[in-house]
Amino acid sequence: MNPETRAAAVALYDRFTHEGMDRRVFMERLTRIAGGAAAANALLLAIAADPAAAAITKADDPRLVIKKGSLGLKGIALDGYVAAPKDAKGKLPALIVVHENRGLNAHIEDVARRFALEGFFTVAPDFLTPAGGTPADEDAARAAIGKLDYDAALAAAIAEIDALKALASTNGKVGVVGYCWGGAFVNRLAVAAGDRLSAGVSYYGPAPATSEAAKVSAPLLIQLAGRDARVNATAEPWAAALKAAGKQVQAVTYPDVDHAFNNDTSAERYNKAAADKAWAASIAFFRQHLA
Structure with missing residues (x-):
């Protein structure tokens, strides 16, 4: 694929999925970029996340205990996906995985299993x-994400933090990791949860106002894509404000990669080298702060 065509198509898709562009307008513009309707459809399939893409882990991995359904929060309706090592020795650190603006899909369940295996x-x-x-x-x-009651979602996440801390099988420390919409959620949860949260990793998530940095207690790892100008416009000042406020923050930008570079179900945006580095950094960060 022509690099200029690819870049234009990825930028357009980002506008479509994050700025509310009408699908008809999006497809008209993508068709012009691709040079025809058939080429546009093929290009869209390569850029968009593929719900049928093969998972990295198996949904029935025998090393894991997996449950799906209500998370059992008192007075809060919140379903979810739970994955934990089957033969764990001792108390485990807990981790909340926050989905993209596509919601809790098979890819995020796969990511949850990957963390459980760690x-x-x-x-x-x-x-x-x-x-x-x-x-x-x-x-x-x-x-639906666009209509979500954000404050209620934050309250539900804080209730889940408290529930995880109270489990006999956990060590009382809870981290959070999120991608895209979930990356933004990690930043805002760090503000709202205060010292209840033990650590957070935000992948290419838009950031709150820099004035909110003083409210953060948890160490944060902020992972950004070099080509992601939309997110970096707020995330970079956010990281700088956290540093200026004396907070524990690491900000890493992976050059020459696109927004959603970690999502291996998107053929054109996934970058294995950057994703592998970001994964290793995330695991090391959580092991440092959740032990």
């Missing part, structure tokens, strides 16, 4: 539970 008691909440749960249609999921 020794974390992992929960991936479905923050679209109040809207009836994550729909199969990605456009519908993004529309």
Whole structure:
């Protein structure tokens, strides 16, 4: 694929999925970029996340205990996906995995299993539970995310932190990792949760106002994509404000990669080298702060 065509298509897709562009307008513009309707459809398939893509881990991995359904929070309706090592020795650090603006899908469940295999008691909440749960249609999921009561979602996440701390099988420390919409959620949860949160890793997530940095207690690892100007416009000042406020923060930008470079179900945006480095950094960060 021509590099200029690819870059233009990725930038357009980012606008479509994050700025509310009408699908008809999006497809008209993508068709012009690709040079025809058939080429546009092929290009879209390569850029968009593929819900049928093979998982890195198996859904029935015998090394894990997996549950799906209500997370059992008192007075809060929140479903989710739970994955934990089957034969763990001792108490485990807990980790919340926050989904993208597509909701809790098979890819995020796969990510939760990956973290569980690294020794974390992992929960991936479905923050679209109040809207009836994550729909199969990605456009519908993004529309539902746009209507979500953000404060209620933050309150549900804080309740889940408290619930995880109280489990007999965990060590009382809870981290959070999120991607895209979930990366933004990590930043905002760090503000809202204060010292209840033990550590957070934000992948290419838009950031709060820099004035909120003083409210953060948890150490943060902020992982950014070099080509992601939309997110970096707020995330870079956010990282600088956290440093200026004396907070524990690491900010890493992976050059020459796109937004969502970690999502291995998107053929054109996934970058294995950057994703592997970011994964290793995330595991090391959580092992440091959740031990």
